[in-house]
Amino acid sequence: MGRSALRAARSAGDAREASTAERAIGLSLRELHDFDGALRHLRSAVRIAERAGSARLAALARVSLAFVLSNTGRHAQALRAVNAALEELDGGDADIARMQRGLVLHYLCRYDEAQREYNRSIDAARRTGDKLGEARARNNRGLLRAYTGGLRAADEDFDRAAALYRDLGLELAVADVRWNAGISASRAGDVPRALTMFAEAEREYRRLEVPRPALLINRLELLVSVPLLEEARAAADRALEELGDDLVLARSEAVFYRARIALMEDDLDRAAELAVAARRGFRREKREVWAVGARHLELRAAYLSGRRDRALVTALTRVASRLDALGRRMAALEARVDAALVARDLGDRRRAVAELAVAGAARRGAGPAAHRVQGWYAEALRRDLEGNARGAQSALRRGLRLLDEYRVSLGAVELRALSGAQGKALALEGLRSAVASGHAARVLSWAEAWRAGALRMTPARPPEDSGLADALAELRAVTADLEAALLAGKPVAALRQRRVRGEQRVRDLTRQASGGGAVFEPSAVRDLAAALGSSALVEYIDYDGALLAVVVAGGRTSLHHLGPLDGALREVRLLRFALHRLVTLPEHLDRTAVRAGADHAAGLLEARLLAPLRRRLDSRPLVLAPTGLLGGLPWSALPGFRGRSVVVAPSATVWLRAHTAPAPASPPTPTSPPPASPGRQAPSPSALPTPPSSPPPSPPASGRVVLAAGPRLPAAPAEITAITPLTGAASVLVGADATVDAVAAAMDGASLAHIAAHGSFRADNPLFSALELADGPLTVYDLEQLRTPPARVVLSACDSGLSAVRPGDELMGFTAALLGLGTRTLIAPVVPVPAEVTTPLMVDLHRHLGAGDPPAVALARAQEAHREAGDAAFAAAAGFLCYGA
Numbered sequence: 001m002g003r004s005a006l007r008a009a010r011s012a013g014d015a016r017e018a019s020t021a022e023r024a025i026g027l028s029l030r031e032l033h034d035f036d037g038a039l040r041h042l043r044s045a046v047r048i049a050e051r052a053g054s055a056r057l058a059a060l061a062r063v064s065l066a067f068v069l070s071n072t073g074r075h076a077q078a079l080r081a082v083n084a085a086l087e088e089l090d091g092g093d094a095d096i097a098r099m100q101r102g103l104v105l106h107y108l109c110r111y112d113e114a115q116r117e118y119n120r121s122i123d124a125a126r127r128t129g130d131k132l133g134e135a136r137a138r139n140n141r142g143l144l145r146a147y148t149g150g151l152r153a154a155d156e157d158f159d160r161a162a163a164l165y166r167d168l169g170l171e172l173a174v175a176d177v178r179w180n181a182g183i184s185a186s187r188a189g190d191v192p193r194a195l196t197m198f199a200e201a202e203r204e205y206r207r208l209e210v211p212r213p214a215l216l217i218n219r220l221e222l223l224v225s226v227p228l229l230e231e232a233r234a235a236a237d238r239a240l241e242e243l244g245d246d247l248v249l250a251r252s253e254a255v256f257y258r259a260r261i262a263l264m265e266d267d268l269d270r271a272a273e274l275a276v277a278a279r280r281g282f283r284r285e286k287r288e289v290w291a292v293g294a295r296h297l298e299l300r301a302a303y304l305s306g307r308r309d310r311a312l313v314t315a316l317t318r319v320a321s322r323l324d325a326l327g328r329r330m331a332a333l334e335a336r337v338d339a340a341l342v343a344r345d346l347g348d349r350r351r352a353v354a355e356l357a358v359a360g361a362a363r364r365g366a367g368p369a370a371h372r373v374q375g376w377y378a379e380a381l382r383r384d385l386e387g388n389a390r391g392a393q394s395a396l397r398r399g400l401r402l403l404d405e406y407r408v409s410l411g412a413v414e415l416r417a418l419s420g421a422q423g424k425a426l427a428l429e430g431l432r433s434a435v436a437s438g439h440a441a442r443v444l445s446w447a448e449a450w451r452a453g454a455l456r457m458t459p460a461r462p463p464e465d466s467g468l469a470d471a472l473a474e475l476r477a478v479t480a481d482l483e484a485a486l487l488a489g490k491p492v493a494a495l496r497q498r499r500v501r502g503e504q505r506v507r508d509l510t511r512q513a514s515g516g517g518a519v520f521e522p523s524a525v526r527d528l529a530a531a532l533g534s535s536a537l538v539e540y541i542d543y544d545g546a547l548l549a550v551v552v553a554g555g556r557t558s559l560h561h562l563g564p565l566d567g568a569l570r571e572v573r574l575l576r577f578a579l580h581r582l583v584t585l586p587e588h589l590d591r592t593a594v595r596a597g598a599d600h601a602a603g604l605l606e607a608r609l610l611a612p613l614r615r616r617l618d619s620r621p622l623v624l625a626p627t628g629l630l631g632g633l634p635w636s637a638l639p640g641f642r643g644r645s646v647v648v649a650p651s652a653t654v655w656l657r658a659h660t661a662p663a664p665a666s667p668p669t670p671t672s673p674p675p676a677s678p679g680r681q682a683p684s685p686s687a688l689p690t691p692p693s694s695p696p697p698s699p700p701a702s703g704r705v706v707l708a709a710g711p712r713l714p715a716a717p718a719e720i721t722a723i724t725p726l727t728g729a730a731s732v733l734v735g736a737d738a739t740v741d742a743v744a745a746a747m748d749g750a751s752l753a754h755i756a757a758h759g760s761f762r763a764d765n766p767l768f769s770a771l772e773l774a775d776g777p778l779t780v781y782d783l784e785q786l787r788t789p790p791a792r793v794v795l796s797a798c799d800s801g802l803s804a805v806r807p808g809d810e811l812m813g814f815t816a817a818l819l820g821l822g823t824r825t826l827i828a829p830v831v832p833v834p835a836e837v838t839t840p841l842m843v844d845l846h847r848h849l850g851a852g853d854p855p856a857v858a859l860a861r862a863q864e865a866h867r868e869a870g871d872a873a874f875a876a877a878a879g880f881l882c883y884g885a
Helices: 002-012 015-031 035-051 055-071 075-086 091-107 111-128 131-148 151-168 171-187 191-208 213-225 229-242 248-264 268-284 288-304 310-325 329-345 349-364 369-385 389-408 413-437 440-450 468-488 493-511 525-532 565-584 592-617 652-660 715-727 740-747 814-821 835-850 855-866 871-878
Strands: 536-543 546-553 556-564 622-625 646-648 705-709 731-733 752-756 770-773 776-779 792-795 804-806 810-812 825-829 880-884
Touching: 002 015, 015 035, 015 055, 035 055, 055 075, 055 091, 075 091, 091 111, 091 131, 111 131, 131 151, 131 171, 151 171, 171 191, 171 213, 191 213, 191 413, 191 493, 213 229, 213 248, 229 248, 248 268, 248 288, 268 288, 288 310, 288 329, 310 329, 310 349, 329 349, 329 369, 349 369, 349 389, 369 389, 369 413, 389 413, 389 440, 413 440, 413 493, 413 536, 413 804, 413 810, 413 814, 440 525, 440 536, 440 546, 440 556, 440 652, 468 493, 468 776, 525 536, 525 546, 525 556, 525 652, 536 592, 536 652, 546 565, 546 592, 556 565, 556 592, 565 592, 565 871, 592 871, 622 652, 646 855, 652 880, 705 715, 705 740, 715 752, 715 835, 731 740, 740 752, 740 776, 752 835, 792 835, 810 814, 814 825, 814 880, 825 855, 835 855, 835 871, 855 871, 855 880, 871 880
Parallel strands: 536 622, 622 646, 646 880, 705 731, 705 752, 752 792, 792 825
Antiparallel strands: 536 546, 546 556, 770 776, 804 810, 825 880
């Protein structure tokens, strides 16, 4: 349209119309991110207007030119252009120019001056009834307030701007306001609302076919704040690839956030390199706030790399003060705490206390939860330096409780789990103090204060109308099509892209859900001791790379130092590799050396993890709460665990909740007890004492059992057929009947669910770990839709007991999902297990369950019966763990 108008103006010799047309073309090209073209046409608009003698049109063109110059980082030129324009304008034109001058000052981080210009523009627009002018200025002022801490006032501006734009029928402008409201919510720590605002705006941008590549940066900021680090890293790398050289502002910010991600991943050299590059870019663009923020990242990388000198203290303090003055209070708080820690390490206690006193004031503010949590951390450090150890412990616990309150407000389990990383410094400080005291109960208390915190929260359910069920069904169909295409040898690139988009949609919908509910306090040692009875609890703790164990047995606690964690992890990898080889080597090959390797690795782990504790454990039934990095260890392969009742839980608190949950109702008893598997002698009952337990609450009324088999697994239907007589009346879903919806509906509220299906563990995205059913994958997201989880679950699928581990020993996968929802017991493997070898084990397991054995006892007896049934049977049996109670 602009070009058509320009041709008409030139034909008519109308320079004024030609200038206006050039200006319209320039602004259109700016929206399409052709900044070179935009600048060319806007400069032409200025020249044509000047030649025509129209000072007003030339000034208005300069106002638009200033806007585009600011978009490309040329703020000094932009400010000169808009100042020159203001000399020629009055009335409403001057109001527009002042609003634009405010935007240039905003880009320059001269926030007070920018707000004054916005205020004047809003007042003038309201006097003259200029709805468009008021909406633009309010939108800009709201964004400024969001970045400088005035979050409530920012939302008021956004609400008013959106209403004005709607009255004017400006849909794109409404979408821009929604996006800016998402930024404000992100800065307030309201992740679900931020994601909802971003999603609504993105839908509008797609509908209106308007590109907004620079908006990747705002989503990136949110991902880093959670922190969703893997996704943030991918988004930052994508932004650096997609943001062209013209989008210099967004590109510099992408480099900045990539530096933050590297810092959080302990890639300190890379972080420092990127921070320097970002700072240089910000200096060229005259953006002081961002430049000071990048300088903070440089200094933080130096601190974390081990640098300790007075120059670093001074630099960190100076940066903290400047960040405070510029409104970046969270970064200022981090810098001030770092300065205090360096001063403390240098022996300058007075300076450290002074810096921490300033930082600790943040705990009392009304800012985002992360800001107040950091304030409590600073206060704890100050109290400790002043010799108030009890006060320091109290401050650390208050900070962690505040973080828990924030985390439970998030609806998505993923966000709850990952946001626990924000409590790392507090938890480690508390654990450091406890270990130094040598007090075992205190060490256990601090380990539990942070461990698997997301599983101590009431699960939140997504709204019924969230669209999540449809999104999961669509993803399931795409996945099935992809599998079929792979098997048929057809092209799959387009289907893979559809699956990626489908997974992102499911993640986004889940993350937008709000939370709420209760946070269960970590269990007291006396409560654990009472519930354990004659059993023993061993909690393994990663303490700064060293492996500790706290044992609770016979009413007493003891602390044990077990050496470097790295050694244990190396031996776990060796054992898992050997067990995997035993079940995958062809029958005709000799497995002697592989079995010997497995026995050797198991012996090394026995010596490291169990031998130092043997006198405390005796022959007691065991409850193990391993640090997450040991979660893939098949414990029953260790000599001292063979034939022993062992349950595994993410934490002692999670175990206690499962232990005291309602026991599953008994299914109808079979008419006659089935015989033991032929050729195997089950151990005598006296070999495995049943662990005592406190009387559980009344069992649920339902004793329903569901047995299901997935496709492409010939042994699965046979397994279900073999165990059906052992479980009494059951809902049996095999073949085409075993759909995701049918299996999930049958599992809801069942006393026992047994699923034999292909399993896949997604380390890259553990919530998409899946069991393959007739119409596609049953994922962790599907399980989270259950209203009442099954009381007992048996999964005979490969790796279905594996979990991804995040800071705070937060687990993500089937284990965490089921235990978090309230499933009492889960039996699943942590290594690949072939179904044809596993079926006899599953038959024996259900035979013992039917005889009344507790699940851990039933599994141990079944494993012992299959230990000498061949190498593959031994490896498959050893791979199963009993989780929960």
